[in-house]
Amino acid sequence: MIPEKLKLGDKIRVVAPARSLAIINQENREAAKLTFNRLGLEVTFSKHVKEIDDFKSSSIASRVEDLHEAFLDKSVKAIFTSIGGFSSNQILDYLDWDLIKANPKILCGFSDITALNHAIYHKTGLVTYQGPHFSSLAMKKGLDFTLQYLKKCLFEDIPFKVKPSTVFSDDPWFLDQENRNFEKHPEIKAIHSGVAEGKIIGGNLCTLNLLQGTDYMPSLENSILFVEDDDMSDPQTLDRDLQSLIHQKGFSGVKAIVFGMFQKKTGLTENLLTQIVESKEKLKDLVIVSNFDFGHTTPRITFPVGGTARIDKLELTIIKH
Numbered sequence: 001m002i003p004e005k006l007k008l009g010d011k012i013r014v015v016a017p018a019r020s021l022a023i024i025n026q027e028n029r030e031a032a033k034l035t036f037n038r039l040g041l042e043v044t045f046s047k048h049v050k051e052i053d054d055f056k057s058s059s060i061a062s063r064v065e066d067l068h069e070a071f072l073d074k075s076v077k078a079i080f081t082s083i084g085g086f087s088s089n090q091i092l093d094y095l096d097w098d099l100i101k102a103n104p105k106i107l108c109g110f111s112d113i114t115a116l117n118h119a120i121y122h123k124t125g126l127v128t129y130q131g132p133h134f135s136s137l138a139m140k141k142g143l144d145f146t147l148q149y150l151k152k153c154l155f156e157d158i159p160f161k162v163k164p165s166t167v168f169s170d171d172p173w174f175l176d177q178e179n180r181n182f183e184k185h186p187e188i189k190a191i192h193s194g195v196a197e198g199k200i201i202g203g204n205l206c207t208l209n210l211l212q213g214t215d216y217m218p219s220l221e222n223s224i225l226f227v228e229d230d231d232m233s234d235p236q237t238l239d240r241d242l243q244s245l246i247h248q249k250g251f252s253g254v255k256a257i258v259f260g261m262f263q264k265k266t267g268l269t270e271n272l273l274t275q276i277v278e279s280k281e282k283l284k285d286l287v288i289v290s291n292f293d294f295g296h297t298t299p300r301i302t303f304p305v306g307g308t309a310r311i312d313k314l315e316l317t318i319i320k321h
Contacts, residue, residue: 001125002307002321003078003104006155008040010077013070014134017063018085018112020052021045021134028138028174035137039147041078043134046070049082057087064094071103078154080134084111089210092116097123106154108302109133110294111230114203119216121306127321129153130203130226130294131302140177142169145299153302153321162292162301162316164188169298170263186291188314189270191277194287196256197310197319200303202226203294205241206233212248220245221253224309228260228295235272238262239279246282256287256311260295287311 006012014021021029033043046066051058070079092115101124107117108129117128131150137143145165152160167182201223202208211217225245229238245251257277262268273290277283289311294300303309308320 001101001104002127002304003106005157006041006078006106009042010040011042011044011075012036012078012080013044013046013073013076014049014080014082015046015063015066015070016049016058016082017067017088017091017116018081019056019083020058021049021082022052023056024083024135024138028135031140032134032136032138035143035147036134039151044076055087057085060091060094063091067091068096068099071100071105076105078106078108081109081113083133083135084109084113086112088112089115092119092216095119100124101126108154110300111204111296112207114207115210115216117203117305118201118208118211118218122216122218125306127304127306129302129304132300139173139298141180142167142173142182142298145293149301153304153318157321159317159319162318164291165293165299168261168293173298186270188292189290190314191274191288191290192284192286193313194256195310195312196224196287197308198222198224198255200224200226200305200307200309203228203305205229205238205245209241209244212244217248218306219253220248220250223254224256224258224311225254226258226260226294226303229262229266230296231263231265233262233266233268235266235268235276238266238268239276242276243280246280251282254286256289257283258292258309258311258316259288259290260292261297263296289314289316292316
């Protein structure tokens with residue numbers, strides 16, 4: 001079930017299923033809102049989006065109410081999360097899946113939102129989107145590529161090829177918007193070359209793994225896994241988290257793995273990533289490519305959870321989104 005695409009003049013709603021919008025300063029909130037306006041979108045905010053507790057989040061009841069209201073509001077065409085965090089999976093037991101299924105629309109976010117995206121897809125069949133948060137669009141530099149792919153995925157309904165950006169950044173842009181460090185983007189690498197097509201599952205690996213053994217974990221059959229992690233990870237953590245996913249029922253149906261960009265603090269070099277892959281017998285027949293623009297670096301593509309992708313050697317195409 002693919003939600004209706006966005007068009008000029010549409011209204012979006014900002015919700016905070018993980019961390020509160022309150023942790024974003026007013027200047028960046030206004031900058032993000034202006035970027036959405038330039039895309040031709042009207043920005044509205046949920047009732048409790050700035051509520052904040054000792055965990056930089058808000059009550060489960062507030063988050064659930066805001067998400068339900070956003071889906072129920074017929075004037076709202078897309079829902080964007082304020083930012084990621086740690087606590088999206090807290091609300092899953094309280095969501096009304098029938099309500100969401102009856103009111104399908106775009107939900108976009110990444111990082112901790114990976115849990116929410118996949119739970120909604122699995123419980124309702126609604127395709128969701130791993131892409132920028134509301135706060136991500138406050139960025140002043142390095143945003144063009146991100147916006148290009150957001151529009152390809154959320155405004156258009158034709159297949160699109162994913163090309164690498166020319167440069168990338170791994171700096172805390174929100175601390176100093178003017179002094180940014182952009183470097184040459186590494187080449188797309190085929191750890192195992194080949195051709196594969198399947199439904200897209202994945203995003204932030206440690207968050208996806210929170211769903212293992214629950215009623216919210218989607219099937220891995222006939223899938224292409226998109227895998228990234230943030231700077232709280234390291235090579236050993238990625239290794240065991242990937243192994244945990246390999247142990248899941250249905251992993252034998254995985255067709256390919258697409259690795260995103262990893263932050264420098266992880267210490268995960270191309271050589272180490274290759275070693276991790278080659279150490280796992282169940283990955284030997286999979287098509288595996290790396291260095292695509294999704295994850296916690298800048299810029300990033302938007303891709304559909306539950307959509308369809310095709311890999312042909314080093315070329316990635318998002319087919320159904």
